[in-house]
Amino acid sequence: MLVAPRATPVTGTARVPRLVATDLDGTLLRDDGSVSPRTRAALGRAHDAGLDVVFVTARPPRWVDAVAHAVAGHGVVPCLNGSFVYEPASGAVLQASTMPDDVVQALVADLRAALPGVAFAAERAAGFAAEHGYRNHHPVPPGAPLAARLEDVLDGATGKLLARCERVPDAEIVALVEAVLAGRAVVADSGAPGLAEITGPGVTKGAALARWAAERGVAAAEVWAFGDMPNDLPMLRWAGRSVAVANAHPDVIAVVDEVCASNEDDGVAGVLERLLGATEGTGGTEGAGDAPVRRAPPVGRR
Numbered sequence: 001m002l003v004a005p006r007a008t009p010v011t012g013t014a015r016v017p018r019l020v021a022t023d024l025d026g027t028l029l030r031d032d033g034s035v036s037p038r039t040r041a042a043l044g045r046a047h048d049a050g051l052d053v054v055f056v057t058a059r060p061p062r063w064v065d066a067v068a069h070a071v072a073g074h075g076v077v078p079c080l081n082g083s084f085v086y087e088p089a090s091g092a093v094l095q096a097s098t099m100p101d102d103v104v105q106a107l108v109a110d111l112r113a114a115l116p117g118v119a120f121a122a123e124r125a126a127g128f129a130a131e132h133g134y135r136n137h138h139p140v141p142p143g144a145p146l147a148a149r150l151e152d153v154l155d156g157a158t159g160k161l162l163a164r165c166e167r168v169p170d171a172e173i174v175a176l177v178e179a180v181l182a183g184r185a186v187v188a189d190s191g192a193p194g195l196a197e198i199t200g201p202g203v204t205k206g207a208a209l210a211r212w213a214a215e216r217g218v219a220a221a222e223v224w225a226f227g228d229m230p231n232d233l234p235m236l237r238w239a240g241r242s243v244a245v246a247n248a249h250p251d252v253i254a255v256v257d258e259v260c261a262s263n264e265d266d267g268v269a270g271v272l273e274r275l276l277g278a279t280e281g282t283g284g285t286e287g288a289g290d291a292p293v294r295r296a297p298p299v300g301r302r
Helices: 024-028 037-048 061-071 101-114 170-181 205-215 230-238 267-280
Strands: 019-022 052-055 077-079 084-087 092-096 119-124 127-131 158-164 186-188 196-199 223-227 241-245 258-260
Touching (some): 019 024, 019 267, 024 267, 037 052, 037 061, 037 267, 052 077, 061 077, 061 084, 077 205, 101 119, 101 158, 158 170, 170 186, 170 196, 205 223, 205 230, 223 230, 223 267, 230 241, 241 267, 258 267
Parallel strands (some): 223 241, 241 258
Antiparallel strands (some): 077 084, 084 092, 119 127, 119 158, 158 196, 186 196
């Protein structure tokens, strides 16, 4: 969630961030998609202490509502890998970086020519739409339009184009789609098996977060970011300090400043507790069951 940043808490010379940005699935949330009691408590303490927390996610707006309560339902959420900025309280999309129909049609045509059997879906301003052949791992929203070809259900404002091809190994689909599109769009990997997530040029989690922060006078150096998958890399590279959960993709672990405990072990909560303990002058408050926080290999930021 995004809320207006408060003053930066400072203890002696130890400066904690004005803003903490965290991915949801695989990072803040448990594997079953829940917010653990410990994480909920840490988020509440962070809010009370003036440390604002931002949810930055690949989820569409309709999947954000289920976790908005974790930060009291306030603020807004950059979602769809940065395509939309969504306000759960009102159900409104406040900002949108979408692809017009002619752009989507060109991308789809090129992918169909290069990857026989590819099927498409889209997260649009009006919601989800898909081709009949698209294999969806989640229930299709009631009333979502389905068609033989995605082009027949576009609405002029596609936030994220989704591509699956059962003839291509799951581990290869993102690289193949990226090669076909050749820089005309951003192709992201959020960890969903066999799925390439496509947004417009320059549309990433990092770009959305940077834009929002700049509008409110928050510098990158004042932001800590948490993530687990390659689609988090633009946000992690931009933030002043980057943290990966222990279950993160190797490409993420290779570039972050710190690796914390896994999502199942409430790694984000542990770091928040440590930050809050430093702010309050009490030292770290990580639970006894935490895996120790460790530094990532010194390979530099990319």
